[in-house]
Amino acid sequence: MGRKKNFDRALAGTILMLAWPTIIEQALQTVVMYVDSAMVGRISAEASAAVGITATVGWLLNAIFFAAGVGCLACISRAVGAGDERTAKVASVQSVILTLILGVSVGLVAMAVSGPLPGWLGAEPDIQKDASAYFFIAFLPMLFRAAVIIFGSVLRATGDMRTPMLVNAGMNGINIVLNYLFIYETRPVSLFGFSFTAWGAGLGVAGAAIATAISFVIGGVVMTLALWRSQRGVSPAGERIRIDRPIMATCVRIGLPNAMERATVNLGQIVFTMLVARLGTIAVAAHTIALTAEEAFFVPALGFQAAATTLSGQTLGEGNERKLDDLIHLAVKITVAISTVTGLLLFIFPNVMMALFTIDPQVIAQGTSVLRIVSVSEPFLGATFVLEGVFNGVGDTKAPFVIATLTTWGIRILFTHICVNFLGMGLNAVWVCMVADVIVKCIVMFWRYRSGGYKRGLVFERPLCREEARA
Numbered sequence: 285m286g287r288k289k290n291f292d293r294a295l296a297g298t299i300l301m302l303a304w305p306t307i308i309e310q311a312l313q314t315v316v317m318y319v320d321s322a323m324v325g326r327i328s329a330e331a332s333a334a335v336g337i338t339a340t341v342g343w344l345l346n347a348i349f350f351a352a353g354v355g356c357l358a359c360i361s362r363a364v365g366a367g368d369e370r371t372a373k374v375a376s377v378q379s380v381i382l383t384l385i386l387g388v389s390v391g392l393v394a395m396a397v398s399g400p401l402p403g404w405l406g407a408e409p410d411i412q413k414d415a416s417a418y419f420f421i422a423f424l425p426m427l428f429r430a431a432v433i434i435f436g437s438v439l440r441a442t443g444d445m446r447t448p449m450l451v452n453a454g455m456n457g458i459n460i461v462l463n464y465l466f467i468y469e470t471r472p473v474s475l476f477g478f479s480f481t482a483w484g485a486g487l488g489v490a491g492a493a494i495a496t497a498i499s500f501v502i503g504g505v506v507m508t509l510a511l512w513r514s515q516r517g518v519s520p521a522g523e524r525i526r527i528d529r530p531i532m533a534t535c536v537r538i539g540l541p542n543a544m545e546r547a548t549v550n551l552g553q554i555v556f557t558m559l560v561a562r563l564g565t566i567a568v569a570a571h572t573i574a575l576t577a578e579e580a581f582f583v584p585a586l587g588f589q590a591a592a593t594t595l596s597g598q599t600l601g602e603g604n605e606r607k608l609d610d611l612i613h614l615a616v617k618i619t620v621a622i623s624t625v626t627g628l629l630l631f632i633f634p635n636v637m638m639a640l641f642t643i644d645p646q647v648i649a650q651g652t653s654v655l656r657i658v659s660v661s662e663p664f665l666g667a668t669f670v671l672e673g674v675f676n677g678v679g680d681t682k683a684p685f686v687i688a689t690l691t692t693w694g695i696r697i698l699f700t701h702i703c704v705n706f707l708g709m710g711l712n713a714v715w716v717c718m719v720a721d722v723i724v725k726c727i728v729m730f731w732r733y734r735s736g737g738y739k740r741g742l743v744f745e746r747p748l749c750r751e752e753a754r755a
Contacts, residue, residue: 373518
């Protein structure tokens with residue numbers, strides 16, 4: 285019995301050790317989003333809406349890269365757990381090929397739709413031009429976005445959470461500085477008792493997009509160099525960049541359902557945004573800013589999700605089923621406890637959060653109300669993140685796809701459509717539908733975990749990815 289307690293303590297330490305760099309990374313990204321939103325929000329509610337209206341499409345495009353990263357991570361982490369360095373290295377080469385193919389092709393699609401996109405999403409005419417410009421510029425360096433996301437997943441698969449954290453931290457710092465220079469006009473500034481004239485390009489919304497684009501170019505280059513110089517057995521240096529069919533098939537087989545899940549959810553979010561757009565510019569601004577404000581409160585859950593994904597894949601590679609069970613139990617318990625605290629803080633201080641991003645009293649009032657509504661769902665969201673991370677880590681990506689599709693479209697979209705178009709209800713009702721989606725999804729994911737459904741087809745005694753792909 286004492287041995288079990290010591291093992292749990294050691295495993296909890298491992299989870300925390302892997303989670304904290306991702307928590308810091310996500311926290312820094314959230315700070316940048318906060319600064320970005322606050323800077324744009326100081327211009328006008330219309331500027332906030334112009335940036336926010338295409339956000340869901342950006343998530344959809346990024347989701348393709350995240351899904352590719354999941355496929356590579358699951359394969360590499362399993363190989364690392366099994367001590368199969370050759371498979372890990374070949375899988376890393378496949379990640380390079382996926383980055384090139386997806387980065388170029390998705391980038392071309394983004395450029396093609398940037399013009400009419402805001403109109404398709406139901407944006408009001410006065411913000412469509414700025415929204416199109418923002419989307420085009422921010423997503424122009426799509427290949428570099430792909431490198432940041434996919435290569436970051438490869439490094440995390442080895443347990444290296446620190447390098448992606450540092451790269452993203454650098455990107456965030458660059459983004460903030462460039463925002464300051466590009467968004468505002470040249471102006472007098474007082475700092476620590478000193479007064480001086482600060483140069484500014486005065487580009488507004490377009491300036492925010494340029495800052496984002498430059499930061500991703502730099503981040504993509506640095507993340508690529510970090511992968512090539514990695515000392516953890518996944519560097520593609522010296523390898524021929526060619527497709528290995530069995531390994532690529534494994535990456536795609538695991539990543540494709542995840543891509544479909546993310547696409548389904550993000551398409552749902554696009555429809556969701558279109559429904560919100562019918563409530564007017566103030567509602568869109570409040571909705572967009574509230575979503576940004578909420579992100580800080582589930583950052584810890586994202587860290588534990590990343591740790592659970594890496595550890596579950598490595599544990600499967602080790603062939604240790606008992607450790608996998610203990611891992612899930614601990615990760616869910618820790619995450620729910622922390623998410624309960626963050627949810628309580630969100631409930632108490634929603635007006636403070638909204639006031640960080642805008643001075644418009646109508647936007648603040650609507651955003652404060654919906655943040656209190658969503659605060660009750662934070663523990664459910666945290667548990668869902670961890671369970672989904674575990675399922676992705678062991679390669680069980682089909683079930684999360686089915687669950688997400690049913691809850692997103694059968695609850696969030698359906699009932700939002702009814703509330704907005706038939707009952708004439710406002711933003712509060714929309715967010716209640718979103719909370720219902722989160723809670724039901726958590727319950728179904730937890731049922732799959734408790735029933736052991738995610739283990740079906742897993743073979744703990746035969747861990748090597750290459751052999752599995754050839755079977």
